[in-house]
Amino acid sequence: MELIQVKQRFGIVGNSSMLNNALETAIKVAPTDMNVLILGDSGVGKESFSKIIHQLSGRKHAPFIAVNCGAIPEGTIDSELFGHEKGAFTGATDKRKGYFETVNGGTIFLDEVGELPLGTQARLLRILENGEFIKVGSSAVQKTDVRVVCATNRDLLERSRQGKFREDLYYRLATVPLRVPKLAERREDIVLLFRKFASDFAETHRSGHIELTPEAQQLISQYSWPGNVRQLKNVTEQICVLEDAGTLPAETVAKYLPPAEPSLPVLLGKSEGYGEGMSERDIFYKVLIDLKRDVTDLKKLVFGMLENPGTAQPVVMQSQSIQNPTPIQLPAAIDQQPIKPIASAVNGEIILQPHDKNPLEIEHEYVEAVSFPAINENLSLEEKELEMIRIALAKSKGRRKKAAEALGISERTLYRKIKQYELE
Numbered sequence: 001m002e003l004i005q006v007k008q009r010f011g012i013v014g015n016s017s018m019l020n021n022a023l024e025t026a027i028k029v030a031p032t033d034m035n036v037l038i039l040g041d042s043g044v045g046k047e048s049f050s051k052i053i054h055q056l057s058g059r060k061h062a063p064f065i066a067v068n069c070g071a072i073p074e075g076t077i078d079s080e081l082f083g084h085e086k087g088a089f090t091g092a093t094d095k096r097k098g099y100f101e102t103v104n105g106g107t108i109f110l111d112e113v114g115e116l117p118l119g120t121q122a123r124l125l126r127i128l129e130n131g132e133f134i135k136v137g138s139s140a141v142q143k144t145d146v147r148v149v150c151a152t153n154r155d156l157l158e159r160s161r162q163g164k165f166r167e168d169l170y171y172r173l174a175t176v177p178l179r180v181p182k183l184a185e186r187r188e189d190i191v192l193l194f195r196k197f198a199s200d201f202a203e204t205h206r207s208g209h210i211e212l213t214p215e216a217q218q219l220i221s222q223y224s225w226p227g228n229v230r231q232l233k234n235v236t237e238q239i240c241v242l243e244d245a246g247t248l249p250a251e252t253v254a255k256y257l258p259p260a261e262p263s264l265p266v267l268l269g270k271s272e273g274y275g276e277g278m279s280e281r282d283i284f285y286k287v288l289i290d291l292k293r294d295v296t297d298l299k300k301l302v303f304g305m306l307e308n309p310g311t312a313q314p315v316v317m318q319s320q321s322i323q324n325p326t327p328i329q330l331p332a333a334i335d336q337q338p339i340k341p342i343a344s345a346v347n348g349e350i351i352l353q354p355h356d357k358n359p360l361e362i363e364h365e366y367v368e369a370v371s372f373p374a375i376n377e378n379l380s381l382e383e384k385e386l387e388m389i390r391i392a393l394a395k396s397k398g399r400r401k402k403a404a405e406a407l408g409i410s411e412r413t414l415y416r417k418i419k420q421y422e423l424e
Contacts, residue, residue: 003027010052013196014189018181022049029176030056035128037113037173038151040180043230046151049180050109053149062106065099070112077120079136088137100133100144107147113173114154114165121166124148128172148173183225183232191217193229197236208245215250223257386421389414393423 003023006012012023029036030053038046047066054064072080079088083098099108110116116124127133128148132141150173159165183190191212198210212220225231235256243252388407396402404414417423 006052006056010048010055012048013193014186015192016181016186016189019186019189022178022180023052025176025178026052027056029053029178031058033057033147035147035173035175036149036178037156037176038149038178038180040151040153041182041228042153043228044180044182045229046180047109047111049178050107050149050151054107054109054147057107057147059106059147063103064107064109065103066109066111067099068111070115074117077117078123081120082123082133082135084136085138088135092137095135098133098135100127100146101142103146104144105146107149110148110150112152112154113150114152114156114159116165118164118166121169125166125169125172128169183228187221190221190223190225190232193232194220194236197233198240201237201240202245205241207240210240210243210245211247212253213247213249216248216253219250219253219257385417386423389417389421389423 003020006023006027007014012019026036026049036050036053038049040046050066051064054060067081069077078084079092079096079098081098081100083096083101084092086092086095110124123133127144127146131143131145133144134141156165156170156174157167160167160170183193194212194217201207202209220232227234238256239248239253389403392403392406393400396406400414400418401411404411407414409417
């Protein structure tokens with residue numbers, strides 16, 4: 001089927017190259033029975049791609065079901081997926097078919113597959129390998145013929161390195177990886193999507209048609225859209241319901257765009273040394289250590305310029321902890337006078353002001369002005385964690401549930417840490 005026909009049939013709006021590549025991959029893999037792993041941020045429309053794959057396959061007349069693995073409690077997910085026998089657990093008053101038995105011959109879409117418990121992952125791996133499964137509370141092996149399409153917004157390989165996802169299952173699921181671009185990667189489609197949603201909502205809510213001025217179009221095209229297509233759709237619906245029909249200026253549209261949330265650039269940039277599995281405390285320590293390195297480099301740079309004032313030039317500092325480097329202006333000495341470094345910022349630049357002291361005499365003053373408290377770069381995070389666990393256990397008099405609540409972790413995680421540090 002041609003790309004334009006698929007877009008028209010499934011209501012896909014956009015002409016960006018990344019979106020077209022993802023659609024072409026879905027079209028090519030659909031007629032096969034290969035497992036597909038759809039990758040992409042939340043809100044990009046991963047479920048739409050799973051429906052495209054099913055409808056263009058030979059299973060299109062068989063059942064299709066979408067399951068959000070992150071929304072099912074861990075204690076019941078095996079029963080939901082594979083079924084259970086009567087009396088298998090408390091409350092199991094009757095036998096039940098699971099999704100894999102119900103959609104036999106069809107397609108099952110497992111959204112947020114990275115949230116599956118390890119035990120359920122082992123059961124899923126058995127289905128992918130030989131089509132066999134066992135109901136909860138049963139010993140009979142059953143067969144099923146189901147095509148599995150999965151989606152995730154997590155890095156499954158990173159989770160496998162953390163022991164949270166089976167590596168063999170990842171390679172089974174990712175026979176064909178398909179990445180759906182986020183909205184910020186297809187900015188040329190944002191205005192088209194707004195027009196499509198505005199037209200749909202005008203008909204749904206029986207409201208007037210909404211248009212945007214060129215400035216408003218530029219505004220929504222440059223916005224980051226962290227919630228992707230889902231967020232754009234919600235904002236468009238708000239505008240259609242709350243605003244009068246007509247052409248809206250950028251000032252009106254801006255009221256519906258949440259301000260970008262301030263966050264550490266290192267967390268957004270995935271800089272080297274920062275992993276998904278790091279706790280907030282780990283990240284805090286590493287940020288402090290990187291800041292100390294930045295200040296040390298700045299001190300060396302400034303004193304080097306003080307010794308050779310005639311060579312002062314604007315310099316850009318590079319840092320692991322700064323995603324967008326900040327220009328640091330280092331002016332030449334005025335009339336060859338020694339200059340005193342002052343940690344003052346003007347329009348984002350640090351300016352060095354004249355001083356009548358010798359540069360070597362002001363080193364101590366400079367360090368006090370711009371340096372940070374000394375940080376032990378050899379801090380052991382494991383020792384700190386062990387110390388906090390001991391303190392929590394002591395304060396709770398050995399009651400693990402209260403200790404876990406004080407530490408802000410689950411009781412199961414605390415049990416694992418106690419065993420890891422041999423605190424039994």
